[in-house]
Each structure stands twice: as C-alpha cells, then as structure tokens.
C-alpha cells in the first residue's frame with residue numbers, strides 16, 4: 449500500500465473483479481460452464497419457476513439461429529445456437545429470457561426482444577447463418593434429391609405449427625439410398641433426420657412428405673431422454689401424437705400404395 453493513498457476497501461474491489469470477468473469484452477468465447485452460469489443467473493433472477501432446478505446449458509450447432517429450452521427429468525435443458533458463441537452478454541441474456549418466457553407462456557420484455565432482434569439482423573450474423581444453410585444443404589443432397597420437396601422449409605414449418613419450435617435437429621436432408629422400406633429415419637446420436645429420396649418426386653404430394661417429417665420429429669421429441677435406456681419406438685403415446693397430424697390417414701394411405709407400386 450502506498451502511504452497517503454487511501455486503499456479501496458477490499459470488498460468493493462473483489463466485487464468489481466467478480467462482475468468484470470463475465471462481462472469482459474462481451475464474453476469473447478463463453479465456455480459451456482460460463483453459459484451455464486449465465487443461464488442460471490438469468491432464469492433464477494427472472495422466474496420463480498426455475499429456482500433450484502438443474503439447468504444444463506450449452507451451445508449447439510443448429511442450422512439456423514435456433515434456441516431451445518426443454519424440460520428434462522430433473523430440470524431444464526437449454527441449447528443456444530452456436531451462432532451466438534460470440535454474441536455480447538446482453539444478447540445472450542435476452543435470448544435466455546425469451547426462452548424462459550416462452551416456456552412459461554409469458555410475454556418477454558420489449559428490451560430483450562429488441563436486443564435480440566438487432567443481433568439477428570446483424571449482417572455478419574445473417575451471413576454466418578446463410579453460409580451454414582448452404583453448406584448443410586449441399587451435404588444433404590444425394591443424387592438429384594431436393595428437387596420437389598424442400599425438407600428444411602417443411603421441417604421449420606412443422607416445428608412452428610406443431611412443436612412450438614422446440615424440436616432440436618442438427619440436420620435434415622435427403623439420404624443417398626433410395627430405400628422403399630425405410631422412408632424416414634431419426635438418428636438420436638447425431639440428431640439428424642434423413643428421408644429416402646424415393647419421396648422427392650413430383651408424384652408425391654406434400655402432405656406425404658410432411659407426414660414423414662412429422663413422424664421423425666416425434667421421434668426426436670420422444671427419444672430425447674437420458675441415453676442408454678432401451679426404449680420402444682412407437683409407444684401408444686407416440687401413436688396418439690402421430691394420429692393428431694392432419695391428413696394422417698390420407699398420407700398413410702398414399703404412402704402404402706406408392707411403396708407397393710415401387711416394389
């Protein structure tokens with residue numbers, strides 16, 4: 449200590465240090481644990497419902513700027529698009545708030561919506577999202593696939609209409625094998641949905657493709673529990689959810705006949 453210069457009280461100094469760390473330079477590269485910490489503090493601070501619940505938060509390589517929150521056995525699972533890895537801390541806080549509001553069916557604060565919207569429209573962010581879409585799209589196209597039915601659009605539309613945008617899939621695309629037996633497949637390890645390219649034909653109505661995508665999205669919902677447990681794929685609950693799909697009967701009927709003709 450320099451004589452004559454009053455020292456800052458140590459408590460204040462410590463506090464400044466603690467506050468500074470996560471804010472520093474807009475959280476340049478938040479580690480998962482840092483995101484975890486941020487989620488915890490935003491959710492705990494804003495919503496009583498989250499207090500004391502386990503929160504598992506991480507960035508996730510979604511194709512678009514997608515963020516999700518979902519109940520797990522013991523708490524909540526939060527996944528933020530890894531396009532936000534470099535987002536300033538207030539933006540991350542806004543996203544977490546919006547997710548919390550969404551799951552509790554509350555209206556998010558205008559400030560949070562405004563902040564997030566500005567981030568979303570940032571040309572650099574838009575460019576990164578576009579680039580990833582293109583790259584994933586190219587990887588997905590097997591042969592002449594993707595001519596008639598844009599799976600990404602169908603997936604996004606279904607996610608909004610029936611799943612409250614809560615389905616988490618890292619990739620959806622046409623497969624390479626023209627399988628007639630297996631029209632769709634959800635891979636729970638890689639979180640991917642693949643459709644057989646036999647369905648990407650002019651003669652296949654959109655409802656049939658939507659039905660298969662819907663079915664695979666249900667698998668994504670029902671098979672998202674803790675890994676390693678053996679589970680039945682088409683439980684009674686799954687079937688009930690499946691039958692709720694509009695045009696369920698028509699789609700099944702068409703696909704049955706279509707596949708018979710292909711054989």
Ligand SMILES: [Zn+2]
Pocket residue numbers: 663667681682
């Ligand atoms: Zn199935």
